[in-house]
Amino acid sequence: MVMTKKVIFICGASHSGSTLLGLILGSHSACFYAGEVNKIQFLNIKKEHEDKSCKICGRSCPIWGNFILDKEFGLYKQLSKLTNKPIIIDSTKKIAWLKKQSNKLEIYQSKYLIYILRDGRAVINSQLRKYKDSDPEELIEKWIKHIKSTDDFYYNFSGKKIQIHYEALSSKPEDIIKKLCNFLEISYEKSMSQYYLHEHHPLGGNTGTHYLIIKAQKDNKIDSPIQLSERNKYYYLDHPLEIRLDLRWKKELSEKIIKIFEKKAGKLNKSFRWND
Numbered sequence: 001m002v003m004t005k006k007v008i009f010i011c012g013a014s015h016s017g018s019t020l021l022g023l024i025l026g027s028h029s030a031c032f033y034a035g036e037v038n039k040i041q042f043l044n045i046k047k048e049h050e051d052k053s054c055k056i057c058g059r060s061c062p063i064w065g066n067f068i069l070d071k072e073f074g075l076y077k078q079l080s081k082l083t084n085k086p087i088i089i090d091s092t093k094k095i096a097w098l099k100k101q102s103n104k105l106e107i108y109q110s111k112y113l114i115y116i117l118r119d120g121r122a123v124i125n126s127q128l129r130k131y132k133d134s135d136p137e138e139l140i141e142k143w144i145k146h147i148k149s150t151d152d153f154y155y156n157f158s159g160k161k162i163q164i165h166y167e168a169l170s171s172k173p174e175d176i177i178k179k180l181c182n183f184l185e186i187s188y189e190k191s192m193s194q195y196y197l198h199e200h201h202p203l204g205g206n207t208g209t210h211y212l213i214i215k216a217q218k219d220n221k222i223d224s225p226i227q228l229s230e231r232n233k234y235y236y237l238d239h240p241l242e243i244r245l246d247l248r249w250k251k252e253l254s255e256k257i258i259k260i261f262e263k264k265a266g267k268l269n270k271s272f273r274w275n276d
């Protein structure tokens with residue numbers, strides 16, 4: 001039986017590229033990217049919920065389809081056994097979950113934390129695109145709160161940890177993937193950046209990114225429940241599969257919202273800004 005040797009946590013704000021990063025790392029032969037694992041609470045519930053099953057293959061998923069958590073045995077151990085992978089990746093954003101899970105690991109399971117940083121203005125723009133009627137100020141407040149608690153978790157994390165910028169990952173993927181492999185003490189595998197050619201079973205995460213995989217694998221006739229919003233559909237249909245930097249916020253975010261953001265969060269955003 002394959003045991004879990006490492007658990008890799010990916011933290012950061014939502015819409016920061018953690019799905020992309022998870023899929024890239026999950027394309028390594030020793031790794032399984034489980035997605036936002038706290039979403040197991042929604043698995044197979046009766047009512048409609050976008051996170052009630054695997055984001056790639058839906059309810060017929062070989063990993064999550066009949067998954068029942070064995071609390072005694074342990075979540076990550078169970079996933080290693082099911083997938084035959086000794087390294088499990090969890091990209092849950094909720095700090096309470098990360099604290100609980102990282103404290104529960106056994107002595108032989110080493111833990112790693114990757115904090116993915118993305119310019120807060122890009123994050124707010126993505127959220128406004130997804131939740132059109134939301135109040136920008138409220139989103140900014142939420143971002144501030146989440147970043148402060150994530151910073152705190154990162155600071156106190158006792159395992160190996162690293163920060164990377166989404167913008168660096170998507171503009172120089174090979175360099176950053178090599179750097180991360182080195183950090184995680186795993187060999188670099190060239191096909192990792194072609195994450196869409198590998199098998200994945202993530203819970204939660206970015207639908208657009210998952211859609212790219214489904215598009216690439218449509219020859220496999222995978223039946224997926226994914227629905228894309230009109231705006232996203234337009235963008236992703238013309239989107240090449242290769243990793244590419246998304247700077248749509250520069251065109252889409254209004255001057256007014258940028259001003260509000262600067263006033264409320266400009267200082268905190270300093271280490272998140274990307275000026276390459």
Ligand SMILES: [Zn+2]
Nearest residue numbers: 054057061201
């Ligand atoms: Zn699946």
